Amino acid sequence: MKERSKEDSSPRVFPWGDTLASGLAVAALALLAGFVSLPLLSLVVWTIDRGAWQAITSPVAVDALLLSARTTVMTMAILLVMGTPAAYILARVNFRGSRVINTLIDIPVVLPPSAAGIALLLAFGRLGLVGQYLNVFGVTVSFTTAAVVMAEVFVAAPFYVRQAATGFGAVDRTVEEAAMVDGADRWRRFFGVTVPLAFPALVAGALTAWARALGEFGATIIFAGSFRGITQTIPLAIFAEFQSDIDAAVALSVLVLGFAFAVILAVRYLTARSTGDRG
Amino acid sequence: MNLRVHLCLLAASMSVIVLVGLTGCGQGSNNSGPGGGGKQQGGTLTIFAASSLIDAFGELGKTFEKQNEGVTVKQSFESSSTLLTQIQQGAPADVFASAAQEEMDTAVKDGLVAGDPKVFVKNREIIMVPKDNPADIEEFRDVANPGVKLVLAQDDVPAADYALQILDKANAEYGDGFEKKVLSNVVSREADVRASVNRVVVGDADATFGYKSDYTPDIRSRVKVVPIPPDLNIIATYPVAALKDARDPELAKKWVELVTSKEGQRVLKKWNFEPAA
Numbered sequence: 001m002k003e004r005s006k007e008d009s010s011p012r013v014f015p016w017g018d019t020l021a022s023g024l025a026v027a028a029l030a031l032l033a034g035f036v037s038l039p040l041l042s043l044v045v046w047t048i049d050r051g052a053w054q055a056i057t058s059p060v061a062v063d064a065l066l067l068s069a070r071t072t073v074m075t076m077a078i079l080l081v082m083g084t085p086a087a088y089i090l091a092r093v094n095f096r097g098s099r100v101i102n103t104l105i106d107i108p109v110v111l112p113p114s115a116a117g118i119a120l121l122l123a124f125g126r127l128g129l130v131g132q133y134l135n136v137f138g139v140t141v142s143f144t145t146a147a148v149v150m151a152e153v154f155v156a157a158p159f160y161v162r163q164a165a166t167g168f169g170a171v172d173r174t175v176e177e178a179a180m181v182d183g184a185d186r187w188r189r190f191f192g193v194t195v196p197l198a199f200p201a202l203v204a205g206a207l208t209a210w211a212r213a214l215g216e217f218g219a220t221i222i223f224a225g226s227f228r229g230i231t232q233t234i235p236l237a238i239f240a241e242f243q244s245d246i247d248a249a250v251a252l253s254v255l256v257l258g259f260a261f262a263v264i265l266a267v268r269y270l271t272a273r274s275t276g277d278r279g
Numbered sequence: 280m281n282l283r284v285h286l287c288l289l290a291a292s293m294s295v296i297v298l299v300g301l302t303g304c305g306q307g308s309n310n311s312g313p314g315g316g317g318k319q320q321g322g323t324l325t326i327f328a329a330s331s332l333i334d335a336f337g338e339l340g341k342t343f344e345k346q347n348e349g350v351t352v353k354q355s356f357e358s359s360s361t362l363l364t365q366i367q368q369g370a371p372a373d374v375f376a377s378a379a380q381e382e383m384d385t386a387v388k389d390g391l392v393a394g395d396p397k398v399f400v401k402n403r404e405i406i407m408v409p410k411d412n413p414a415d416i417e418e419f420r421d422v423a424n425p426g427v428k429l430v431l432a433q434d435d436v437p438a439a440d441y442a443l444q445i446l447d448k449a450n451a452e453y454g455d456g457f458e459k460k461v462l463s464n465v466v467s468r469e470a471d472v473r474a475s476v477n478r479v480v481v482g483d484a485d486a487t488f489g490y491k492s493d494y495t496p497d498i499r500s501r502v503k504v505v506p507i508p509p510d511l512n513i514i515a516t517y518p519v520a521a522l523k524d525a526r527d528p529e530l531a532k533k534w535v536e537l538v539t540s541k542e543g544q545r546v547l548k549k550w551n552f553e554p555a556a
Binding site: 140226232246 | 360428434465478482483484
């Protein structure tokens with residue numbers, strides 16, 4: 001932003017250095033765009049070429065898609081309910097140890113998912129720190145859909161909480177205070193003023209968190225195991241099918257590509273409409 | 280068609296750019312080791328072996344490096360079915376050691392193998408349960424008990440194929456929907472046999488099918504073996520072969536010789552495999 005305004009104010013001349021620099025930038029962009037789109041295109045080309053379409057509707061694929069949809073919806077529900085107030089506190093309250101908690105929440109972002117899976121297993125597995133007590137009460141988490149959701153929440157939470165906290169932090173406090181003066185109570189202030197103002201950040205955070213949950217592989221396969229319809233989400237199904245039927249693995253990849261694309265488009269459309277309504 | 284050609288060209292040039300640009304070692308792997316200057320010796324032998332071979336082949340790899348000075352042995356242990364897929368996709372392997380004939384037969388049929396594969400060991404399956412045996416599995420039949428958390432390797436992994444064959448035989452003998460009951464106890468399908476054994480080692484699964492050779496010393500304090508009746512068990516045969524695209528066919532052949540030699544057989548026997556002959 002800053003650079004652009006600087007450029008605007010200076011006279012527009014194009015010395016050789018600038019042309020070269022912008023040429024390199026364009027080339028870099030083209031290379032990067034090609035590097036990203038080529039593998040995606042290859043997926044589609046392979047699917048058309050080998051007629052792998054019917055694999056998209058195979059029971060394995062359908063079960064995996066439904067499970068992925070179900071678990072990521074549950075993950076998002078948990079994240080919105082727990083993550084939103086947590087993010088608000090992180091953004092607004094400066095309590096003792098808030099820095100430690102801030103760092104702690106970010107750790108799953110840098111932790112390799114497989115390490116997260118081992119950590120979850122050692123905590124909630126049957127012989128785990130917590131798991132052994134759960135087991136006494138007849139509760140076992142491993143190999144259940146709940147374990148999949150736990151893995152997804154673990155890896156996706158930071159993406160939502162971080163962006164939501166940044167969003168809340170950017171909300172002008174004077175607007176909130178004005179609402180208080182107008183007689184709004186805390187709840188109405190939060191939902192009527194703060195949340196709408198932070199809305200774009202909340203949506204962006206939710207979207208990245210959802211994408212992370214959808215792609216979750218390492219923690220899930222280690223902590224939850226892999227079983228059709230129970231714990232085998234799309235990434236796990238792709239991994240399983242790759243070992244026996246490549247066409248099916250490719251078809252599943254195309255399926256998840258389309259699914260992710262549809263969700264992103266839908267969210268973009270809905271947020272554009274809702275912010276448009278307000279403005 | 281035209282589109283595909285263009286894509287291939289694009290992909291090829293892109294990968295060249297990326298590889299050369301990022302790693303700068305297009306040929307590095309072939310003549311790595313600056314010390315090997317004057318001598319013809321050296322090189323790398325890459326072995327793709329069934330995951331059940333991890334301990335025995337790990338030991339034999341060291342033997343091989345001692346016998347062939349300057350040679351580095353690299354090994355990849357996964358399920359035979361995964362390894363086959365990787366070899367079919369052009370993975371740079373010199374030797375393939377499979378836990379079942381089926382994968383090797385496919386490799387031969389696809390023209391990936393040099394010469395004839397040799398069966399070098401045999402193996403049998405066992406049931407493994409955690410030491411504290413939470414599901415009270417005292418004999419093989421008990422894996423059909425309701426509520427047992429059974430873990431199997433994935434479809435097409437030899438260990439799972441053998442397990443299904445065993446269940447098929449057992450079904451004929453025990454009747455009463457034995458196979459169905461056992462299969463309804465399955466809670467997870469793991470990438471390979473060692474992954475499913477590890478589910479028992481960490482105590483999350485009540486039982487799994489593994490090979491006799493998977494009951495290694497380092498897991499004995501945590502795992503108990505429940506034998507499978509001999510008349511229901513199978514004999515797993517392990518073939519090994521040098522691959523057609525081996526970078527050094529001589530080295531690949533030498534590995535097959537080592538594995539079938541007296542020394543090789545001694546090591547394999549030490550790790551609970553049965554001799555092939």
